[in-house]
Amino acid sequence: MFIDIIFSLVIGGTVGIIGHVRKHGKIIMPRKTKKFLYLGFLEEMLLGAVAALLLVLYTAPNSYVENIIFSLVAGIAGDAALSGFKLIKQKSEEK
Template sequence: MLTDIIFSLVIGGSVGIIGHVRKHGKMVMPRKTKRFLYLGFLEELLLGAIAALLLVLYTAPNSFVEITVFSIIAGISGDVVLYRFKLLNQNSEEK
């Protein structure tokens, strides 16, 4: 079970980083401004890894192929969640 957890974290985090690079064209490093801490690529890495971990723990897959597929799906869905939050923030600012 520990290998499943580690494998899902690595795959989900990797998919999060790939989504970050696809979106920004480069890896944006974390930085701190006066009012805000911007996590950069770490934000999407953590979200993809945690989403993959939760999905794998919830479904309890039987093979590494299932773990890989579930982790990729969870990593992509983590990217979609971040994109949705960004759209909601833009819509609330326009009003």
């Protein structure tokens, strides 16, 4: 089970980084401003990794193929959730 956890974290984090590069066209490094800490690519990497970990722990896959599929789906879903939160934030700022 420990190998499944590590495997899901790596795949989910990789999917998060790929989603970040797809959205921004490059890897944006973390930076700190006066009022805010912007995590850059780490934000999406961590979200994808945690989403993949939670899904793999919840479903307990029986094989590595299932682990890969669940981790990919969770990483993509985490990226979609992050995009949805940003869209909601932008719409609320426009009003």
